Amino acid sequence: xxxxxVLGMPNTGKSTLFNRMTxxxxxxxxxxxxxxxxxxxxxxxxxxxxxxxxxxxxxxLRGFSEDEKVVQNxxxxxxxxxxxxxxxxxxxxxxxSLALQVKFLGLPTVLLLNMADxxxxxxxxxxxxxxxxxxxFPVIPISAKYGDGYEDALGKISEVLSHQENPVLVESFASxxxxxxxxxxxxxxxxxxxxxxxxxxEENLTTKIDRVLLxxxxxxxxxxxxxxxxxxxxxxxxTPLQEVMNNGFELLKSRxxxxxxxxxxxxxxxxxxxxxxxxxxxxxxxxxxxxLFFVCMAIIEDSGYLSRxxxxxxALMAKLGLDGRSFVMSLMGFGCNVPAIMGTRVMRSPGxxxxxxxxxxxxxxxxxxxxxxxxxxxxxxxxIAPFVLFSLYLLSFVAAISTAxxxxxxxxxxxxxxxxxxxxxxxxxxxxxxxxxxxxxxFIRWSNRFIIFGVIxxxxxxxxxxxxxxxxxxxxxxxxxxxxxxxxxxxxxxxQLAVALIFGxxxxxxxxxxxxxxxxxxxxxxxxxxxxxxxxWVQAYSFMLFTLLYTPCLSTVxxxxxxxKKVSFxxxxxxxSLALAWISSFIxxxxxxxxxx
Amino acid sequence: xxxxxxxxxxxxxVATIALIEAEEGLRQRLHALGFRVTRPVKMIRRAWxxxxxxxxxxxxxxxxxxxxxxEIHIKDICTGVS
Numbered sequence: 295x296x297x298x299x300v301l302g303m304p305n306t307g308k309s310t311l312f313n314r315m316t317x318x319x320x321x322x323x324x325x326x327x328x329x330x331x332x333x334x335x336x337x338x339x340x341x342x343x344x345x346x347x348x349x350x351x352x353x354x355l356r357g358f359s360e361d362e363k364v365v366q367n368x369x370x371x372x373x374x375x376x377x378x379x380x381x382x383x384x385x386x387x388x389x390x391s392l393a394l395q396v397k398f399l400g401l402p403t404v405l406l407l408n409m410a411d412x413x414x415x416x417x418x419x420x421x422x423x424x425x426x427x428x429x430x431f432p433v434i435p436i437s438a439k440y441g442d443g444y445e446d447a448l449g450k451i452s453e454v455l456s457h458q459e460n461p462v463l464v465e466s467f468a469s470x471x472x473x474x475x476x477x478x479x480x481x482x483x484x485x486x487x488x489x490x491x492x493x494x495x496e497e498n499l500t501t502k503i504d505r506v507l508l509x510x511x512x513x514x515x516x517x518x519x520x521x522x523x524x525x526x527x528x529x530x531x532x533t534p535l536q537e538v539m540n541n542g543f544e545l546l547k548s549r550x551x552x553x554x555x556x557x558x559x560x561x562x563x564x565x566x567x568x569x570x571x572x573x574x575x576x577x578x579x580x581x582x583x584x585x586l587f588f589v590c591m592a593i594i595e596d597s598g599y600l601s602r603x604x605x606x607x608x609a610l611m612a613k614l615g616l617d618g619r620s621f622v623m624s625l626m627g628f629g630c631n632v633p634a635i636m637g638t639r640v641m642r643s644p645g646x647x648x649x650x651x652x653x654x655x656x657x658x659x660x661x662x663x664x665x666x667x668x669x670x671x672x673x674x675x676x677x678i679a680p681f682v683l684f685s686l687y688l689l690s691f692v693a694a695i696s697t698a699x700x701x702x703x704x705x706x707x708x709x710x711x712x713x714x715x716x717x718x719x720x721x722x723x724x725x726x727x728x729x730x731x732x733x734x735x736x737f738i739r740w741s742n743r744f745i746i747f748g749v750i751x752x753x754x755x756x757x758x759x760x761x762x763x764x765x766x767x768x769x770x771x772x773x774x775x776x777x778x779x780x781x782x783x784x785x786x787x788x789x790q791l792a793v794a795l796i797f798g799x800x801x802x803x804x805x806x807x808x809x810x811x812x813x814x815x816x817x818x819x820x821x822x823x824x825x826x827x828x829x830x831w832v833q834a835y836s837f838m839l840f841t842l843l844y845t846p847c848l849s850t851v852x853x854x855x856x857x858x859k860k861v862s863f864x865x866x867x868x869x870x871s872l873a874l875a876w877i878s879s880f881i882x883x884x885x886x887x888x889x890x891x
Numbered sequence: 892x893x894x895x896x897x898x899x900x901x902x903x904x905v906a907t908i909a910l911i912e913a914e915e916g917l918r919q920r921l922h923a924l925g926f927r928v929t930r931p932v933k934m935i936r937r938a939w940x941x942x943x944x945x946x947x948x949x950x951x952x953x954x955x956x957x958x959x960x961x962e963i964h965i966k967d968i969c970t971g972v973s
Binding site: 303353354356357358384385387388389391392416418474478491500501504508510511513514604605606608609610612617618642710711712713714715716717 | 913915916917919920921922923924925927935936937938939940941942943945948949950951952953954955956958959
C-alpha cells in the first residue's frame with residue numbers, strides 16, 4: 295500500500311486536517327526506527343487506498359527536540375510515496391523554511407497552505423503558482439476548519455500519488471540538508487516574489503483580547519476565575535445529567551435485567567447484577583460530566599488561551615525550575631495524565647522533562663473527578679459541595695508546586711523557552727464535538743479494559759470464601775481491609791474504603807465502581823446514603839485527599855517509565871506521591887479531629 | 892558601539908534584528924519562528940515579575956524569556972505606532 299506522511303509545523307491545523315481526511319478513524323501504529331506511536335489511517339484517494347501517517351508537528355528538519363528526532367528517524371527508515379505538507383498561510387513568511395528544507399531532500403511533496411481564510415483577513419496575499427514554481431511541487435490553499443479548497447487538495451494528492459509507483463527513501467539523510475545560507479537566500483527570493491505581507495499588522499481582535507487577558511495585573515486573576523467558572527459549569531450541568539443516566543441504568547436493571555435473570559442461582563445473579571452491572575454503570579454514568587469537561591478543555595486549548603497561560607505562569611514556573619510548557623501540560627493533565635506526560639516530548643532538557651513528569655500526575659484527572667463529584671455530593675450540602683471540589687483542585691496545584699520546589703535541585707535545566715502565541719480562534723461546534731467524543735470513546739475503552747477487571751476482583755474478594763456475608767470482616771476484602779488498618783486508620787480510612795483504594799491503583803475509575811460493589815448499592819442515592827452513614831465529612835475529605843495524591847494509575851506509571859526510560863524514575867514517582875498523600879491526609883485528619891470536628 | 896539586545900526593548904518599540912548569537916538549537920528554533928537578521932521585531936508587552944516577553948515578528952507572535960532574548964542583538968530602535 296502507498297504511504298503518505300503528513301508533515302508540518304505546530305499550530306498549522308495539521309491534526310484537524312488529518313482528522314478530516316481520515317474521518318477520525320485513526321489507529322496507533324508502530325514504525326521502524328522510532329519508539330513512539332504515530333497515528334495512522336487508511337484513506338481512499340481516487341481509485342486507490344493509501345495509508346496516512348500523522349508525524350508530530352516540527353519547526354526544523356534538523357532540530358534537536360524529541361519530536362524532531364522522531365520525524366528524522368521516520369524519514370530515514372521508512373520509504374514513502376508522498377509527503378503531504380501543511381503550513382499556515384498567514385505565517386508563510388517564516389514557515390516556508392520547512393518547505394524549502396523538504397525541497398532539498400527531493401521527496402515527492404504536495405503543500406497545503408492551511409487557514410487561507412485567516413490569511414486574507416490579516417491582509418496576507420499569496421501568489422500560489424509562483425510559490426509552486428519556486429518549490430517545484432504543487433501548492434494548494436485550503437481551510438481545514440471550513441473545508442474550502444478541500445476537494446482541490448484531494449484531487450491533487452490523488453494525481454501526484456498515482457504517478458508515484460515506487461516509494462522513496464531518503465539516502466544519507468543528514469548530508470542532504472541545505473545549510474542556513476542556502477535556505478535564507480532561497481527564502482528571500484521566494485518571499486520577495488510571491489508572498490505579500492502588510493508592513494505593520496493592524497490592530498486586530500487578538501491584540502484587543504490580549505490587552506485584557508494578558509494584563510500585567512488582571513491577567514492571572516482572570517485566568518483563575520475562568521478556570522473556576524469552567525469547573526462550576528461542568529459541575530452545574532454535569533451532575534443533573536449524571537443523575538438522569540443513573541436513573542436510566544437503574545430502570546434498565548429493574549425492568550429488563552432482573553426479570554431476565556430471575557431463574558438463575560442467586561450467587562450468579564449477584565455476580566452479574568451487583569458485581570459487573572453495578573460497577574460499570576456507576577462509572578459510565580459519568581459520561582456526561584466527562585464529555586462536558588472535554589468540551590471546555592477543547593475550547594480553552596483550541597482558542598489559544600492555553601498557550602497564553604504559559605505566558606502568565608512562566609515567571610512563577612521559572613522559580614520552580616519549570617517553564618510555561620510544564621504548566622500547560624499540567625493543565626492538560628486535568629483531562630488525563632497519560633497524554634500530558636507524552637506531551638513533554640517537546641522539551642529538550644532531560645532535567646526539565648523529568649521534573650515536569652514528576653509534577654503532572656498530581657493534576658486532578660477526569661477519573662479522580664468522578665470519585666470527588668460522587669463523594670462531595672454524598673457528604674456535603676449542595677451549596678458547599680462545589681467549593682469542596684474546588685479546594686481539591688487548589689490542593690492539586692499546591693502538591694505540584696511543592697513537588698517541583700522540593701525536587702528542582704535534582705533536575706537542573708538551562709533550556710531556552712520560546713513559544714508561539716497563535717491568534718485567538720474559536721473552534722467550530724463540529725471540532726469540539728469530534729474531539730470530546732474521541733476522549734469519551736477513550737474513556738469507555740478504558741472502562742471496559744480495567745474497570746470490569748477491577749469490579750470483578752473486588753466483588754470476588756467481597757463474596758469469598760463461600761458463604762460469608764458479603765464484604766463482612768470474614769470476607770477476603772474484610773481481611774485485606776483489616777491488614778491495612780494500622781496504616782490507614784490514622785488518616786480516617788476504614789477497611790471498605792481501603793479495598794477500593796488498593797484497586798484504584800490500576801485505574802482511579804475503579805475506586806468509584808469498587809465502592810458501589812463493596813456497599814452493594816447500585817442506586818447512587820442509596821450508595822451515597824450508605825457511605826454517609828458510615829463515614830463523616832472529615833473522613834471523606836481525608837479519603838479524597840488521599841485519592842488525589844496517592845500513586846499515579848497503572849497507565850501513568852507505565853508511560854512514566856517508557857518516557858523517562860528509567861524504572862527508577864517511575865518508582866520515585868510512585869513512592870513520593872504515596873508518601874505525600876499519607877502525610878497530607880494525616881495532617882488534615884489529625885488536625886480536624888483535634889479541633890473537634 | 893554598545894550592544895543592545897531584544898530584552899532591553901520597551902513595549903511599543905520596534906527594532907531591527909542585527910545578530911543572533913544563540914547556540915545551535917535555539918538559533919534553529921528562532922529562525923523557524925521568524926527571527927532572522929534584518930527583520931523588524933516589535934515588543935508588545937513584558938510579563939509581571941521579570942516574566943517572559945511578548946514580541947511580534949512578521950505575522951507571528953512569540954513569547955520568550957529575557958535570558959534568551961539577550962542572545963538577539965538589535966539596532967535602529969524606534970517608537971512604533973502601537
